[in-house]
Amino acid sequence: MTATEADSSTGTTQRIVIDPVSRIEGHLRIEVETSGGKVTKAWSSATMFRGVEPILQGRAPLDAPHITQRLCGVCTYIHGLCSTRAIEDTINVTITDNARIVRNLLLGAQFMHDHIVHFYHLNGLDWADIVSALSADPAVTQSLAFSTSPNADPIDFAAVKARLQGLVDTGNLGPFANAYWGHTDYKLSPEENLLIVAHYLEALKKQLAAARMMAILGGKNPHPQSVVVGGVTCGSELSAERLTQFRAYMDEVRKFVETVYLPDLKLVASRYPEWTKVGGFSNFMSYGEFPQGANEPADFLMPRGAIFNGDFLNVQPVNQTAITEHVARSWYSGSTDRHPASGETVPDFTGLDTEDRYTWSKAPRYSGDAMEVGPLARVLVGYGQGKPEFVSAVQSFLTDTGLQETDLLSTLGRTAARAIETRIISNAMQNWLTELETNLSTGNLQIYENHTMTSGNGFALNEAPRGALGHWMTIQDNTINGYQMVVPSTWNFSPRCADNIPGPLEKSLVGVPIADPENPVELLRVIHSFDPCIACGVHVIDKDNGKTHKVDLMR
Secondary structure: OEEEEEOOOOOOEEEEEEOOOOOOEOOEEEEEEEEOOEEEEEEEEEOOOOOHHHHHOOOOHHHHHHHHHOOOOOOHHHHHHHHHHHHHHHHOOOOOHHHHHHHHHHHHHHHHHHHHHHHHHHHHHHOOOOHHHHHOOHHHHHHHHHHHOOOOOOOOHHHHHHHHHHHHHOOOOHHHOOOOOOOOOOOOOHHHHHHHHHHHHHHHHHHHHHHHHHHHHHOOOOOOOOEEOOEEOOHHHOOHHHHHHHHHHHHHHHHHHHHHHHHHHHHHHHHOHHHHOOOOOOOEEEOOEEEOOOOOOOOEEEOOEEEOOOOOOOOEOOOHHHEEEEOOOOOEOOOOOEOHHHOOOOEOOOOOOOOOOOOOOOEEEEOOEOOEOOHHHHHHHHHHOOOHHHHHHHHHHHHHHOOOHHHHOOHHHHHHHHHHHHHHHHHHHHHHHHHHHHHHHOOOOOOEOOOOOOOEEEEEEEEEOOEEEEEEEEEEOOEEEEEEEEOHHHHHOOOOOOOOOOOHHHHHHOOOEOOOOOOOHHHHHHHHHOOOEOOOOOEEEOOOOOOEEEOOOOO
């Protein structure tokens, strides 16, 4: 729902509210103030409380990976992995090379799945006008498809158009409903729109192939269950036959990335060059991910680093002790910022007031600065550090689109970074799978290390598809005594902190032009470029009688 409200006192400013934001995970409310047709202020409100951290208090440590996976149905595996790594850090466990590779392959599959779904099914409809495709000439679309990517699998575009027409004729657009079709800022031709619609449908099949990759090594998807403290448990699945099947699915998805996803991204970039100047941010942070050896973080495929003021050729090291979470503008007790290791999650709903407290999201800061996390942060850190994989992929994209390095600091750059890193990850997965097959063929079958649960403090810094993810925990007498998570969307969709510094999305929305306040597709382009993942419920444990309640705290 979109609501607009003019400022009756001056007649020059306007408030626009999108509540809820659709095509995301969870419940998100965005309010902006505009003047002169551009956003001047923005407020990001996560409108439902998660409550998982209090639930973990007093439980056995090995419960944590299973419970944290249930934060949502999107980022399941990475939370389980991050929680497992936090326990391993606490009790000082080093896993085997085979376990490391299996975990990388599982996470790589999740990245491929997530990024394809994001571009086509969440963000793509902000750039492509689905209804416009009904006036397309399928033969022209066929020629366009061949000229754009001659090695892509053939598609019957006339059949796609007929399928879309049938959907429209029912009067119910289904997944294509409640959008801003016909908006003047849609720039693709009818034939280009039909191409994107066809690839939207193909992407539904490819995300299934990626999910099957995860199921082979993870036991199932979502919520894979083969990763445990000490390694992995999927030994029976590491047969030549099963790994050949994994490779077949991987190659299928890789081909889609190279022949469909990347060309479509470049098509969008060519039609919307002005979006290289809109929706950018200047501070970035990556924890690093995909260890390729035992020396972390030096052996990460995706390096660890921080960038300030847009200077991505000057990457700084990351010190996790500089991370704090503010609650001064959030619905939690207190106003003091804390490091996650000593953090608290004490809900205190006071009503939505953009001048005071207005969200369930805390406000993470790094040395006092708001930081954007996610694909663009990872690509910029890798590029800035001169990692060959990143330099090659970024330069290829810039050459093909005619864009400059600084154009990446934008909404379009954020969207492009997902496709760029999908290519990097899919290429690396080929090498990891070959390494695993070689190890197994030479008799190296080790996938698990025994361990003893001890008391202590630990943490894990990982990269989810949406960005930097940290879990901090304290174990005492085989019981969780403290647990805090700072998830990617907490960074990106954070509110103002005690120092009144806006979060990355709030800052990125400032300056965005709005052609039609009743149909603010421009806002959605920026919002969706961050790929929001907002947890969507509150579950409170009543320790006295053991009952579980679901509470709507916004009523």
